[in-house]
Amino acid sequence: MSADVFVIGGGPAGLAAAIAARQRGFDVLLADGAIPPIDKACGEGVMPDSVAAARALGLDLAQAGHAFRGIEFVGPGTAVHADFPQGNGLGVRRTALHRIMLERAESLGVRFAWGTQMTSLDGIRARWIVGADGSQSRVRRWAGLDACVRDSRRYGFRRHFRVAPWSEYMQIHWGGDCQMYVTPVGPEEVCAVLISRDPHLRLEDAMPQFPELRARLCKAVSVTPERGGVTASRRLKAVYRGNVALVGDASGSVDAITGEGLCLLFRHAVALADALEAGDLASYAAEHRRIGRRPEFMADLMLMMDGRERLRSRMLRAMAARPSLFAGMLAMHVGELSAFDFFRNGLAFGWQLLNS
Ligand SMILES: Cc1cc2nc3c(=O)[nH]c(=O)nc-3n(C[C@H](O)[C@H](O)[C@H](O)COP(=O)(O)OP(=O)(O)OC[C@H]3O[C@@H](n4cnc5c(N)ncnc54)[C@H](O)[C@@H]3O)c2cc1C
DSSP: EEEEEEEEOOOOHHHHHHHHHHHOOOOEEESSSOOOOOOOOOOOEOOHHHHHHHHHHOOOOGGGGEEOOOOEETTTEEEEEEOSSSSSSSOHHHHHHHHHHHHHHHHHHHHEEEEEOOOOTTTEEEEEEEEEEOOTTTTHHTTOOOOEEEEEEEEEEEEESSSSSSSEEEEEOOSSSEEEEEEEEEETEEEEEEEESSOOOHHHGGGGGGGGHHHHTTTTHHHSSSSEEEEEEESOOOOOOTTEEEEEGGGGEEGGGGHHHHHHHHHHHHHHHHHHHTTOHHHHHHHHHHHHHHHHHHHHHHHHTTTTTHHHHHHHHHHHHOOHHHHHHHHTTTTTTTTHHHHHHHHHHHHHHOOO
């Protein structure tokens, strides 16, 4: 239990933090209660900004990913899509992502203690301790970092289907009080995720709200069992205390519908490694706040459509009437639009909304 940097949690955040710290020459030991390959409920959509952030860690996700060119919103009788302004997104099976990240970490010389469930911070001899133990982080509690500025939860359930992707876009289908999103993850496979505020609602129960999707998926074989998870919109008051810093979902998160969870944690990892090198975790806290601002804002914007039927159908109609407005929002979502242009786009959208 002795290292320069001791990482608790070997999901994407822990592996990313370990890689970034190792890239700067720290001796890194990572402990996780599970044993690879580690799977998790995830929409498996990697946005172009996440692909770029992964590249900074030396990760080539394209080798295991299925490309998609943009996002499509689908509502009853309305649909609108837009291409990403640059590059493409990737559908990457969670187990493949874990394998690629693990291989990269191993090649850099990160040391691992798999099957090691940590029960406290006692006994760890490390200059820095990194809590990367996910949304229900215990490191967060042990370090006294549980206090939140905001905290709301939804529930996600995921299943893979053997069927050729029917769209070149990652689709978000808007139902009454839930959404289903579909990511192409292979030439013959899609990942379907249901997200709602109801922990008891399952894919099967929600299908009647998505007749178009049901028509496609009812003929396809489900190749994985349903796997669930909590998706939190959470911002903490602080992301470090003493020599303990949090990364990834442990440090706060945005709703899964944004598809930005992975991007955030890749960026946290780089920012944290910079701060460790400088011996200054306050700089990590500042950078963490800056990294989260745009995804949080976009999550709030998207969730305005959740459960508000009239507003949602007006917004979808407005976007379908002027797809360039949707393209502007997507560009902002992936960090390719300036705040000024986004504001201008927002005004045009407001006008279109009033007239639709
Ligand atoms: C339904 C759903 C859909 C999503 N869709 C997308 C998407 O399409 N695109 C996207 O970018 N993001 C998506 N996300 C978000 C993304 O999955 C998360 O941001 C990401 O998994 C967070 O990774 P993490 O490493 O922080 O946590 P986790 O992946 O939860 O990993 C935490 C690790 O810590 C280990 N651990 C926990 N406690 C201990 C302990 N005491 N000791 C040792 N080890 C411990 C666990 O075994 C686990 O391996 C989605 C999330 C959900 C719930």
